[in-house]
Amino acid sequence: MHMLARVNDEALRSVVDLFHGARLTPTQRRIAHSLVEHAAKAAYLSAAEVADLAGVSQPSVTRFAMALGYSGYPALRRELRDLTGGEDEPGAADGNAMQLAVRAEVEHLGRLQEQLGRLDDVEEAARILMGSRPLPVLGLRAAAPLAGYFGYFAAKVHPDVRVLDVGGTPLLDRLDQARAAGGSALLAVVLPRYPRESLEAIREAKKSGYAIVAITDSVVSPVAELADVVLPAAVGTQLVFDLHTGPMAMAMVLLQAMCDAAPDLAQRRLEEFEQAAARRHLFMA
Known part of the structure; x- marks a missing residue:
């Protein structure tokens, strides 16, 4: 290639x-x-x-x-x-439009691999997020599925994950409630076209004392100016709708780093989940 x-x-x-x-x-x-x-x-x-x-x-x-x-x-x-x-x-470049789009994703992942040669930002983000009880995870519009995906797995190693994937006035209420309950950090997933409501919610969260960790597509994303730690991963733009392979990989890398930051807690919660899953016969295999 x-x-x-x-x-x-x-x-x-x-x-x-x-x-x-x-x-x-x-x-x-x-x-x-x-x-x-x-x-x-x-x-x-x-x-x-x-x-x-x-x-x-x-x-x-x-x-x-x-x-x-x-x-x-x-x-x-x-x-x-x-x-x-x-x-x-x-x-x-050889290939049809679909192949070229996937090839571009391969290049994005290659750059992400090189970027992860230095883990300082990922490890700092993991420590900040793992120390927040509860941990709100914000993702609106195109970012909502990724916020939900991250939240599903994060809840297996973190005791209180709250996915915020619906906008409107209740969004700020839920941020206030999480802060009052002891939340100290917000993970914000902000992807193009950068919903205005996401940025406004992040500004309010920052004013109320949250540390902000952002997964976004670029270090020049508008959320980068608001975040304490920025974890960039490029978005594919060659198809009608964006490909989010890179941000999803970054989210899972971050979750691994969170497990590494609190290994005893992560292991205990994973064992508890497996016991509950076996007792309830949740899975076929």
């Missing part, structure tokens, strides 16, 4: 640093995310190609470059080329 060369971690951080501190519109954040996600080839793409990659208009790419202080996109592209270094390997 032919893939574009990946940039190293230092070069990728340099690309990310270009966008830190800049006040970007949602459209500009989408462009920034695409440039980070495709850093290996972005420095060799035209403004029109970047626009296609990000799903925006070509003038939006030009305005994005100027918002960062460049004279236009060519100047930004030169900067990206200097930061990433090396030569691209452009060869046309």
Whole structure:
């Protein structure tokens, strides 16, 4: 399988640093995310190609470059080329659209594997979350299934997990109730198109004293500005609806780290669950 060369971690951080501190519109954040996600080839793409990659208009790419202080996109592209270094390997990708979408997910997981060579953020997030009783897990709209999936398994090793996957005014009430009961941390899953209600709930949670751990698609996601720990995992954008393979893998990595952070508690609760499952004949195998 032919893939574009990946940039190293230092070069990728340099690309990310270009966008830190800049006040970007949602459209500009989408462009920034695409440039980070495709850093290996972005420095060799035209403004029109970047626009296609990000799903925006070509003038939006030009305005994005100027918002960062460049004279236009060519100047930004030169900067990206200097930061990433090396030569691209452009060869046309083989396969149909479905294969290319899955291939892109393989590349995302490859970058996630490299990212997990440094576990400081994952381990810090695990300690924060495992110490929260109860532990609210927020995920609205596209993120709701992932919040529920994480919550289902997390409840097997954590004594009080509360999945918040429905919006509206009761959402803030449930956050207040969890805080009053002793909750100290919130796991927030925020995926494109970044529901406004999720961000508003996170802001309120932060004001009330919650530590925020966020699983999101990029370090330039709007939730990154609010979170104490950000765990990025790219989302696939080549099909009509996004692929969330990377965020799901990150969620399970985080859960493993939570088990490692409190091994006695995790083991005891798993044994209790297995005993209850056997007594109730829950499973066929």
